[in-house]
Amino acid sequence: MAAEKLAVIGTGYVGLVSGACFADIGHQVVCVDRDAAKIERLRQADIPIYEPGLEELVRRNMEAGRLRFTGDTAEAVCAADIVLIAVGTPALASGDVDRSQVEAALAQVAASMNIGTLVVIKSTVPVGTARWAETFLRERLTQPVPFAVASNPEFLREGSAIHDTFHADRIVIGADDPAVAARIAALHEPFGAPVLITNRETAELTKYAANAFLATKISFINEMANVCDKVGADIADVAAGIGMDRRIGPHFLQAGVGYGGSCFPKDTKAQLKIAENVQYDFRILRATIEVNRLQRERFVAKIAEALGGTVRQMRVAVMGLAFKPNTDDLRDAPAIDIIRMLQEEGADVRAYDLVATERAARELPGVAMFDDAHAALEGADVMAVVTEWDAVKRLEPADIKRLLRQPIVVDGRNAFDPQRMAAHGLRYVGMGRGATNGKNRQTDLLV
Ligand code: UDX
Numbered sequence: 001m002a003a004e005k006l007a008v009i010g011t012g013y014v015g016l017v018s019g020a021c022f023a024d025i026g027h028q029v030v031c032v033d034r035d036a037a038k039i040e041r042l043r044q045a046d047i048p049i050y051e052p053g054l055e056e057l058v059r060r061n062m063e064a065g066r067l068r069f070t071g072d073t074a075e076a077v078c079a080a081d082i083v084l085i086a087v088g089t090p091a092l093a094s095g096d097v098d099r100s101q102v103e104a105a106l107a108q109v110a111a112s113m114n115i116g117t118l119v120v121i122k123s124t125v126p127v128g129t130a131r132w133a134e135t136f137l138r139e140r141l142t143q144p145v146p147f148a149v150a151s152n153p154e155f156l157r158e159g160s161a162i163h164d165t166f167h168a169d170r171i172v173i174g175a176d177d178p179a180v181a182a183r184i185a186a187l188h189e190p191f192g193a194p195v196l197i198t199n200r201e202t203a204e205l206t207k208y209a210a211n212a213f214l215a216t217k218i219s220f221i222n223e224m225a226n227v228c229d230k231v232g233a234d235i236a237d238v239a240a241g242i243g244m245d246r247r248i249g250p251h252f253l254q255a256g257v258g259y260g261g262s263c264f265p266k267d268t269k270a271q272l273k274i275a276e277n278v279q280y281d282f283r284i285l286r287a288t289i290e291v292n293r294l295q296r297e298r299f300v301a302k303i304a305e306a307l308g309g310t311v312r313q314m315r316v317a318v319m320g321l322a323f324k325p326n327t328d329d330l331r332d333a334p335a336i337d338i339i340r341m342l343q344e345e346g347a348d349v350r351a352y353d354l355v356a357t358e359r360a361a362r363e364l365p366g367v368a369m370f371d372d373a374h375a376a377l378e379g380a381d382v383m384a385v386v387t388e389w390d391a392v393k394r395l396e397p398a399d400i401k402r403l404l405r406q407p408i409v410v411d412g413r414n415a416f417d418p419q420r421m422a423a424h425g426l427r428y429v430g431m432g433r434g435a436t437n438g439k440n441r442q443t444d445l446l447v
Pocket of ligand 1: 156158251254258260263264
């Protein structure tokens with residue numbers, strides 16, 4: 001692999017993690033952000049997001065002289081052979097994708113780009129964006145220098161972003177010129193992942209397809225869990241049973257309060273809109289989104305039912321605020337909606353999270369925040385599990401029983417073994433754990 005000079009525009013999850021990982025495999029990387037305060041922090045290796053291992057990775061590569069940060073896009077683009085665009089693409093009120101940050105980045109690239117610069121779009125963007133970007137750049141160039149625009153969507157997960165980059169399932173490259181595709185493939189070579197080369201539109205759509213499919217898998221298992229509740233079956237065993245079928249696979253079959261985060265909610269809605277814009281009604285995806293919304297309501301209803309019909313004047317300990325463990329990200333976190341619903345229905349809510357309480361406090365007035373799980377449980381009428389942090393999963397049933405005012409656990413992530421909870425005198429309500437209550441689980445022996 002030849003070491004390349006890279007400029008990465010945007011230091012969010014995708015930009016910062018990819019930039020640091022590309023530096024780690026030997027490339028020369030400059031990360032750019034228009035937020036001067038953020039750049040100042042990053043220069044001190046002070047990482048603005050909670051991502052395990054990232055600080056060490058950034059520090060190591062800064063010290064090795066392969067990674068630096070600047071607020072000056074022109075300077076970074078001038079010095080680069082490859083420019084990665086990794087800015088945010090939030091949703092507009094219409095449901096369409098807001099490409100304004102991509103456009104602003106491209107305008108700056110056009111002003112300082114070299115001969116032969118390769119512009120790679122990593123942000124999740126609607127089909128046609130790379131082609132549009134090429135026209136946009138061409139129209140703005142002061143001199144007609146050759147350049148190329150390619151698509152290279154990012155599939156990393158928050159909380160395991162570095163691992164996902166170094167152990168990627170695949171690299172998807174969308175480029176019209178085989179030489180351009182080969183260069184992007186070479187850039188990734190040390191990661192050792194299989195490479196799929198296709199045209200730009202296909203690469204762009206592949207990203208949405210992946211997220212839409214995974215979200216659908218989650219909503220499917222959640223609907224299955226709801227049926228389990230009604231017929232007395234256990235969703236954990238159903239998931240294990242279907243997951244052993246290689247055509248289905250065991251991943252993303254964890255029933256619960258549904259998906260959240262910065263990607264699935266946004267990208268599923270964007271894909272629905274992209275289809276609508278070409279007069280296609282993407283029915284499955286519409287149902288996926290609706291099921292995910294309802295799942296949060298169902299969880300609140302389960303808490304009320306467990307408490308005898310209402311949460312009014314009940315003290316509810318919500319365990320976990322971040323949309324999933326190992327992140328402090330609260331974007332579209334199920335806990336936010338759930339807590340608001342509980343408050344509307346008159347509950348006294350207290351919440352635990354390992355890292356997100358400070359941020360959450362701003363969004364959730366009236367909630368007592370705890371970064372100690374035991375303290376959150378003390379005197380509560382019910383423990384409601386929303387995020388399966390290790391610190392929550394490791395809670396001892398005996399301690400839960402001792403701390404709670406009423407021995408009730410409503411587990412929105414199926415993080416506990418129903419039988420073990422029952423053995424300690426706790427009334428346990430899971431998501432689709434049915435009447436089997438975890439008994440006779442033969443699958444544990446098989447997997
Ligand atoms: C996701 C995609 O996995 C990643 O490829 C893409 O680049 C960005 O979006 P991320 O949002 O970081 O990554 O989280 P992920 O681990 O995929 O989980 C998303 C949500 O689904 C979480 O709220 C999680 O709790 C939920 N989930 C996941 C389930 O409810 N059940 C499951 O079985 C799996």
